[in-house]
Amino acid sequence: MERINNVIKNISGIDQAIVKNTQVRLDNLTKPLGSLGRLEELAKQICGISGKANPLLTNKVIFTLAADHGVTDEGVSAYPKEVTAQMVSNFIAGGAGINVLAKHVGARVVVVDIGVAAELKPGPMLRVRKIGYGTKNMAKGPAMSRGEAIKAIQGGIDLFEEEFKRGIDIVGTGEMGIGNTTAASAITASFCDKPVEEITGKGAGLDEPGLKNKIEVIKKSLLVNKPDPADAIDVLSKVGGFEIAGLTGIILAAASHKIPVVIDGFISGAAALVAFKIEPKVKDYMIAAHKSQERGHKIILEHIGLRPLLDLDLRLGEGTGGALGIGLADAAIKILTQMATFKSANVSEKNI
Amino acid sequence: MERINNVIKNISGIDQAIVKNTQVRLDNLTKPLGSLGRLEELAKQICGISGKANPLLTNKVIFTLAADHGVTDEGVSAYPKEVTAQMVSNFIAGGAGINVLAKHVGARVVVVDIGVAAELKPGPMLRVRKIGYGTKNMAKGPAMSRGEAIKAIQGGIDLFEEEFKRGIDIVGTGEMGIGNTTAASAITASFCDKPVEEITGKGAGLDEPGLKNKIEVIKKSLLVNKPDPADAIDVLSKVGGFEIAGLTGIILAAASHKIPVVIDGFISGAAALVAFKIEPKVKDYMIAAHKSQERGHKIILEHIGLRPLLDLDLRLGEGTGGALGIGLADAAIKILTQMATFKSANVSEKNI
Numbered sequence: 001m002e003r004i005n006n007v008i009k010n011i012s013g014i015d016q017a018i019v020k021n022t023q024v025r026l027d028n029l030t031k032p033l034g035s036l037g038r039l040e041e042l043a044k045q046i047c048g049i050s051g052k053a054n055p056l057l058t059n060k061v062i063f064t065l066a067a068d069h070g071v072t073d074e075g076v077s078a079y080p081k082e083v084t085a086q087m088v089s090n091f092i093a094g095g096a097g098i099n100v101l102a103k104h105v106g107a108r109v110v111v112v113d114i115g116v117a118a119e120l121k122p123g124p125m126l127r128v129r130k131i132g133y134g135t136k137n138m139a140k141g142p143a144m145s146r147g148e149a150i151k152a153i154q155g156g157i158d159l160f161e162e163e164f165k166r167g168i169d170i171v172g173t174g175e176m177g178i179g180n181t182t183a184a185s186a187i188t189a190s191f192c193d194k195p196v197e198e199i200t201g202k203g204a205g206l207d208e209p210g211l212k213n214k215i216e217v218i219k220k221s222l223l224v225n226k227p228d229p230a231d232a233i234d235v236l237s238k239v240g241g242f243e244i245a246g247l248t249g250i251i252l253a254a255a256s257h258k259i260p261v262v263i264d265g266f267i268s269g270a271a272a273l274v275a276f277k278i279e280p281k282v283k284d285y286m287i288a289a290h291k292s293q294e295r296g297h298k299i300i301l302e303h304i305g306l307r308p309l310l311d312l313d314l315r316l317g318e319g320t321g322g323a324l325g326i327g328l329a330d331a332a333i334k335i336l337t338q339m340a341t342f343k344s345a346n347v348s349e350k351n352i
Numbered sequence: 353m354e355r356i357n358n359v360i361k362n363i364s365g366i367d368q369a370i371v372k373n374t375q376v377r378l379d380n381l382t383k384p385l386g387s388l389g390r391l392e393e394l395a396k397q398i399c400g401i402s403g404k405a406n407p408l409l410t411n412k413v414i415f416t417l418a419a420d421h422g423v424t425d426e427g428v429s430a431y432p433k434e435v436t437a438q439m440v441s442n443f444i445a446g447g448a449g450i451n452v453l454a455k456h457v458g459a460r461v462v463v464v465d466i467g468v469a470a471e472l473k474p475g476p477m478l479r480v481r482k483i484g485y486g487t488k489n490m491a492k493g494p495a496m497s498r499g500e501a502i503k504a505i506q507g508g509i510d511l512f513e514e515e516f517k518r519g520i521d522i523v524g525t526g527e528m529g530i531g532n533t534t535a536a537s538a539i540t541a542s543f544c545d546k547p548v549e550e551i552t553g554k555g556a557g558l559d560e561p562g563l564k565n566k567i568e569v570i571k572k573s574l575l576v577n578k579p580d581p582a583d584a585i586d587v588l589s590k591v592g593g594f595e596i597a598g599l600t601g602i603i604l605a606a607a608s609h610k611i612p613v614v615i616d617g618f619i620s621g622a623a624a625l626v627a628f629k630i631e632p633k634v635k636d637y638m639i640a641a642h643k644s645q646e647r648g649h650k651i652i653l654e655h656i657g658l659r660p661l662l663d664l665d666l667r668l669g670e671g672t673g674g675a676l677g678i679g680l681a682d683a684a685i686k687i688l689t690q691m692a693t694f695k696s697a698n699v700s701e702k703n704i
Contacts, residue, residue, distance in 0.1 A: 032668065035667045036666060037667065079384070079701075083700050096382055313389025314390075331676065334455075
């Protein structure tokens, strides 16, 4: 926990003086005031986060953390549990959605086994940082111990720190884990004071009876474990997942290094919610890439106070929406740094 | 008009068999069914438009048409009229928003003077296809003659055909013209049966009295000209603009060549509306890039029946939102053509 506390200590507010100066610069570019809307907001936020007037977004990194969930024993997912490990192989081979979209925006993908229930071989394309072979079935008891949750957060911090040495200017969160919308829903229910029915969606593709069962399983998990919303790590350990905990660590570590974090969908949102509950200041470092079709995601975003950039009915996860968000962040910084000013281009300014 | 009629004759429905096959292929990719939401819709639409199972989006072209508006005499814009020509110079020099965002998505920008009220020199970066030195003041009479409107549409068709020889796989619409939100509002009011107050926005940055005046000027223009909504070219000539007419031609020509057209904001939307009124089949070839902050844009999109991809509070025009839309179209086609299938990646399929 000391490691985590040290990271939290290093999270400060973003640089408001630079935000202000960036606004002045944006207003001098050859366009009507504010006419690039949220791209301008994004440019200001990234400048404020980095503390730099002209941040470079050269190194774009998406962390895709994979783990299994014991709660799949309760039939909460439309896909068999084996798919988690199979998809990790797909990430390594470059055939998944995240590979395609990360390449599209010029980001590198760091694939991590943080708790897959299979023996995976580490290699140049895969870090193996297993906390366990999947979590326990949270419908019967805590998904993991408090010690495991802390270890998983620290694992995320370590992953970020290692990768930071190679260069990170902006980071995206991603995940893979059959059953993890169930964990994300339970986390959201714990913190956001909304009925489980309003939070829970069909995940990767449940039918109506499947959804009903999923809701019952989440209710049971909350009843059995009684997670304490005043203690974020209690919630995370009792009804969370290893990949969610790892992403929480990555988000906290990114903020401590003044790196903007692009949050993907619902599961990443649950990790962001845990990070926010641990240290609310982390919010200013977050960019919500999109609003997922999973209904609980909107509740998370509103709870933290984030406005998503995109609304494309995505619900794949892996970091795919985050990749598109990174592309927009890139566009925003290019606007700031590459456009001509009224003066340099000899364009007349507003006259009324 | 014969030229235009020939183009219209070549606009057919999109290929529904290919749309269906594309759906089957998307469903075989390693992701839950439909989980890439609107990217999947976009991939299907582009396949259907092109008639190709694997369309390439190598040549991305944004047409940015510039023209002046006589109605600026009525004080309808926050910027002086000279800015139109100055911004054309900025486009040529590469310092405008559209240059930055087009480069970001790998598109080339074709800058066209179709009616700027200044002598501009053609060059490798600028086509000069002037229909006139700005339109006439529509508050006092028709903005242009019917002949000029037809000539401007044909000008757009010619521009598309020329550029098509160099290669176009997807096209974006863009424009620049001080005063052109006034023309776009008048066009929208003519076709969409909504009060001028609901359609008219602050354009590049009017204050409240300026907006009030703009509304009065639009009302007067409609009263003086009585554009006939059953005759799209009547509306276009009386309260339109040269750049809007040129874009109408580009949109029709693109559809006739089975090329997807990404519509930018409010002014481009007005051109799309005119094209739609001339030939409703053109709708299926349109991709609405974003919802502009100019309030009339939403009315246009709903009238045609288009759902915008992005909602980023943009209101710059030039084709900037279109550029971002082209980036998403590119992502969509990469998803379709680069992702692994369940079979090729040995990933198990849905079991319930």
